[in-house]
Amino acid sequence: DAGVIQSPRHEVTEMGQEVTLRCKPISGHNSLFWYRQTMMRGLELLIYFNNNVPIDDSGMPEDRFSAKMPNASFSTLKIQPSEPRDSAVYFCASSPGLAGADTQYFGPGTRLTVL
């Protein structure tokens, strides 16, 4: 399997622009997670889905952030409008399910820079 695929790998945009990050989970995995990593705040869970349904979005920082999972093989994280403080590495991860023992498989991340 190709693993979790994220695109783009790097994104540079200007403040106020819309940004869309994309993720393709591992085939057969039922759960998908979006994380944000910064030096100041470490690794933060933003939202996660099970069977394409959002389970917990309490980590989404504000209404400017939204995430969708229209089918089992695709998810997006959108920021509109973007701000410089959104600059971070965004990771998508998938797991077989939501059993506590399930391993999360991370993608390579998208490095977002908002100028």
Added chain:
Amino acid sequence: AQSVTQLGSHVSVSEGALVLLRCNYSSSVPPYLFWYVQYPNQGLQLLLKYTTGATLVKGINGFEAEFKKSETSFHLTKPSAHMSDAAEYFCAVSEGSTNAGKSTFGDGTTLTVKP
């Protein structure tokens, strides 16, 4: 609620020396415990995990960790460090059904290996 504390944000060892990365957890139910490694510009990948059974868990690249319930610890060790072990290491805890597979990650420990 579950939580993880990694003692020491930076650890430096000489090549060939023992590696010891500390992790303490808090959980209201029997936990599932994980160590992940993150190499520069990559996503996190699983090193090892404890679910049930044997408390000494062996992982990839010669790493192992021991679950000590009485000490609420899950420290990561490797007898002899290699230069290639330089990375950031994350301890994570999951409570399974009570949090539907949601893992809580520690702040990470950066391991430096000196020649």
